[in-house]
Amino acid sequence: MNGADLLCDALLAQGVELCFANPGTSEMHFVAALDRKPKLRCVLGLQEGVVTGAADGYGRMADKPAATLLHTGPGLANGLVNLHNARRGHTPMINVVGDHAAYHLVHDAPLTSDIDTLARPMSKWQRRIAGAGTIAEDAAAAWRAALELRGPATLILPADAAWGEIAAAVPVPVPAPVPPAPAAEALETAAALLTSGRRCGLIMTGRALRADALETAGRIAAATGAELYSQMSNARMERGAGRVPVTRIPYPVDQALALLGHLEVAILVGAADPVAFFAYPGKPSRLLPEACALHRLAAITDDLPGALSSLAEAVGAGRATPLRAQRADPAEGLPDGALTADAVCTLVARRLPENCIVVDESVSSGRVFYKLSASAPPHDYLQLTGGAIGEGIPLATGAAVACPDRKVINLEADGSGLYSAQGLWTQAREGLDVVTVVFANRAYAILQGEMRNVGVNAFGRNAERMLSLDEPPVDWVALARGFGVEAARATTVEEFAKLFEGALSTRGPFLIECLT
Amino acid sequence: MNGADLLCDALLAQGVELCFANPGTSEMHFVAALDRKPKLRCVLGLQEGVVTGAADGYGRMADKPAATLLHTGPGLANGLVNLHNARRGHTPMINVVGDHAAYHLVHDAPLTSDIDTLARPMSKWQRRIAGAGTIAEDAAAAWRAALELRGPATLILPADAAWGEIAAAVPVPVPAPVPPAPAAEALETAAALLTSGRRCGLIMTGRALRADALETAGRIAAATGAELYSQMSNARMERGAGRVPVTRIPYPVDQALALLGHLEVAILVGAADPVAFFAYPGKPSRLLPEACALHRLAAITDDLPGALSSLAEAVGAGRATPLRAQRADPAEGLPDGALTADAVCTLVARRLPENCIVVDESVSSGRVFYKLSASAPPHDYLQLTGGAIGEGIPLATGAAVACPDRKVINLEADGSGLYSAQGLWTQAREGLDVVTVVFANRAYAILQGEMRNVGVNAFGRNAERMLSLDEPPVDWVALARGFGVEAARATTVEEFAKLFEGALSTRGPFLIECLT
Incomplete structure (x- = not known):
């Protein structure tokens, strides 16, 4: 078998089943290996922005990484736009970027570029594969990093690592990382703030916006009077009638300032300190009032549903009934006439x-x-x-x-x-x-x-x-x-x-x- | 006036007349400034790969740089693919990449990315504009770098540098760089090799492939028996009936090896040592025979037509008649039937x-x-x-x-x-x-x-x-x-x-x- 075969096996061993792809000549051995592994389904995109954006959509909904197959630096470059979005949305994915054979790089052929530098800004983790012998470990490390750091992990695959012959090997899967619970102190502080009588907002994103976690947040809100907000932009939110609604921080700066202006305490659950999407002359960058206390309960890589459960317990929200969205009459407010x-x-x-x-x-x-x-x-x-x-x-x-x-x-x-x-x-x-x-x-x-x-x-x-x-x-x-x-x-x-x-x-x- | 106005004036002062653009919010002050300068014509591309590819095409034909307007890191990322091609083709262009206001960057808003790192692999020169006050110098430096280094020069324009108010100023144009003549020693060696009786090839690209320069190369070939080759891929070649033809090095490795296998001397005129586009197991990376002597007459940034003229003089090719391509009968070999x-x-x-x-x-x-x-x-x-x-x-x-x-x-x-x-x-x-x-x-x-x-x-x-x-x-x-x-x-x-x-x-x- 060759390195490319082992890469496919290692990805399959970790449960990776999808490869969004746009291959080129330097990836031919990998394409040939994929062709021998129909369980790893390949989906073609006509341009690499489609490839990485589709991997982002897949990762958000499947809660596990897809692989992408990108052709050298320019193929990666085309895909960077949606790696940026995936990085910001904390979507796990594994990019396999083909490169020239290691010995060919010194010749600076036309399609040569500095892939390592290109990958850095939009990857949470990256590694250049040194040779066929380490491919199984490299793939497992990328998979783990994508889930642990929550974002794109990039493997650079030189053509000679893909075509290098190695002894037959069966990759041993590595276990999935367990997202950490927030520190006890952070939890205590959050509970104290929520019960301090000050006007509190929970600002959430990531897994805190799944239906179950929102239900917990809704109980916290019901018990403490806290308000529920989400970041401006979120990778995935489970919402609609019967679920606990959250107020999304709006894009226009003035609206956001007005919305948040009364808060005395903001507790961050996966979210960052909310800021304006763009800077405008004479307007602030931060959206929370200067005097508002800021407390981070949990980072995006933490166990956010677990953090909310612990917090609910700490504030005694056990029996509280959350406010849930009501189903609207499907005919209510239906427009007619001009299509606005x-x-x-x-x-x-x-x-x-x-x-x-x-x-x-x-x-x-x-x-x-x-x-x-x-x-x-x-x-x-x-x-x-x-x-x-x-x-x-x-x-x-x-x-x-x-x-x-x-x-x-x-x-x-x-x-x-x-x-x-x-x-x-x-x-x-x-x-x-x-x-x-x-x-x-x-x-x-x-x-x-x-x-x-x-x-x-x-x-x-x-x-x-x-x-x-x-x-x-x-x-x-x-x-x-x-x-x-x-x-x-x-x-x-x-x-x-x-x-x-x-x-x-x-x-x-x-x-x-x-x-x- | 503001920094954006000055940037437009500085570009116009250097003779930049075209701006291929795909703007966003962080570039609004630049867009407003461009709107006040109709002499700087703006052409919209629906995606940034179109923008940079069009600037490449413009630069190749106009022999002067166009500007591009790209929106933050992801806009630049979309354009990188054709900056790569432009860099490889040595096309001058000036990229203006908008970024957040400097003071906003620390807040890591969703559209923030490391633009400086992203720009590096595909730019020959780059600079982050420090403020409105230096914009005229920055623009002139970018223009000069694009022409001197022959490739994309990238200016990162923070929004507050664009909107920063400054005293009215009239930019003083800087002169165009003069491409250097090759070293006398390089010229003497080339002449000696050409007249040594060994089988010589001139391998050319860049301005050596314009009609006049090719005419000179044709005289050298006629006088010395040298063979004329071009790189595999060239930004622009003036060719057709009446012009001196060159043999292009083919893409398939075996064909290229066969074509060049007899050469004893290769003289590089702007071109690099020819290499295979991709590496293949068991095939060489370099396309010239091991024993072939390699001599660089002139680099791509040198005065290539001048170098050829000096060489023609040195080998006494003054009156030689070059071989020119003959006009084919337009009806010759016309196909019919199936459309292959x-x-x-x-x-x-x-x-x-x-x-x-x-x-x-x-x-x-x-x-x-x-x-x-x-x-x-x-x-x-x-x-x-x-x-x-x-x-x-x-x-x-x-x-x-x-x-x-x-x-x-x-x-x-x-x-x-x-x-x-x-x-x-x-x-x-x-x-x-x-x-x-x-x-x-x-x-x-x-x-x-x-x-x-x-x-x-x-x-x-x-x-x-x-x-x-x-x-x-x-x-x-x-x-x-x-x-x-x-x-x-x-x-x-x-x-x-x-x-x-x-x-x-x-x-x-x-x-x-x-x-x-």
């Missing part, structure tokens, strides 16, 4: 199927969706965690691979979707059950707003041409069909309602372009 | 319009094009210099912006084109005169060949799904129309000939999908 972004959001929220997965890259168009969908049937809600747009289509793709029996609904801003529309092809090829709802406002609308924030209200030619997408308009229906996905256009609420209903009642990928 | 990749290449070569620009990202499909087009009317020939596929459409876009009066013909492999098909939209928006010829073999055909090289002839499910693009087939006509570019499909030679003729006789972007 708000109307699309309302309709989607009201028609959301039970147990679906919502991917939200709607940017400025989806403003009202989060609030409206709190009372929708239970669903998972996946956001853009690192602010690097263009992940929606890949993320939905990966989530659908992880959960083939659940409907995935991707709310997609048109500007963002155009970064990685190639992901639609993977949806078609794999027959994934994804409905993509494109908000076609034909502009980088959020940037037009930011320009007005900067004091520019009348756009000249340069600004117009950098912030508008209407000349020519992109035909999303043609684009989707080009990639093999059926699609249709909606210009009225009635048309959208009918198309959305149809998409929900059939399986397979479908795209609706909403002219809003 | 070779047939498309033959037809394009025979119908090539005078003074056009050919972008060649045809990968395995374009095998015969280089040879056939040697006898076509004079044209510029642009290749993928770094081997990072997906640059063809952006490169053609940038070349067309630089040369609005010349027809651009982009020979595009379908797998490669799918990495950056978004570039078609920029062609539509700017009304660029580009004909894209897609070789739709619906596979990563080169990789299927490499798999066979690795000894795998029967593909299983994983290999099939990683190397084929036929399930579902991509509909390039729909895709192009989705992006606003008119398109049609050819299934026979006659259909292709008619469509190509039609595309040549009208202005504006057009795409032909060739089912080969």
